[in-house]
Amino acid sequence: MDATVWPASLPEDLRAHLPEGLADGVFPAGCPSRTVLDHITSKWGVLILLALSEGEQRWSELRRRAEGISEKMLAQTLKTLERDGLVLRKAQPVIPPRVDYSLTQRGYELSGLLVPLVTWAYNNADDILNGER
Amino acid sequence: MDATVWPASLPEDLRAHLPEGLADGVFPAGCPSRTVLDHITSKWGVLILLALSEGEQRWSELRRRAEGISEKMLAQTLKTLERDGLVLRKAQPVIPPRVDYSLTQRGYELSGLLVPLVTWAYNNADDILNGER
């Protein structure tokens, strides 16, 4: 296998060169990166991360923000993201309960990469779904 | 609601500001961007896009590359990506059959955003899954 052979038909500036070791690290089944990728690219994971990238928000705000999410999925998604060290949970001992969620530093790193992706999806969604080139 | 109020506890340089209109466009249920986002962040979609970012590849190469994918899912994923105008399918009328897949210009745009994300996941996967801060 010769890694220097690129399809001649593709414009030079469009090619994405994979960083050293990425391919070997991501493509194998059951590798850690696949698990993490599954967490952060999950249906609701992206939306919650995106919402929190605007700043700390409480449970009920997130629920209204990510329109269509069920309470079960919000709880589940937040738990996963918290376990992964992407989201910080701050529970106030007050009545009625108040819990604030925010991104950790790691979470902000991630959301910095997620925002361009979502922006692109937002800008291209109509063309893509209408079958326009 | 005051958009200028940011959590004071977060370092200025970590905040990700959402582009104008993004929040309204992405958060509503059933909006086009959610559909597109689901396609490209699907379990196998990311891997296929990533593999193709290295250049044109044929069916059997992709199958071996994205370790663990079934033929059914490879076919399905490629079809979705082709319909979305991200992947180009070139079938040679030869025996045995030969079909080459490559990214379209739109696909390369996307993979340019996907690569940093996957790279980040790859670099942070072990820390995340081991519960390290």
Added chain:
DNA sequence: TAAGGTACTCACCTTTTGGTAAGTTGTGGT
């Protein structure tokens, strides 16, 4: 002659994901 590669599709079944509705706890409002 038989097996194997190539790029698929199809039918069937399992696993995962996600939704619904109810229950919980304690206080404040009517």
Added chain:
DNA sequence: ACCACAACTTACCAAAAGGTGAGTACCTTA
């Protein structure tokens, strides 16, 4: 006295995603 609110959990069910194994057509290699 009773309902609502907040942030959840739990049990149950439906839907979607995904895997398995077979079949297809034709040629090449052993």
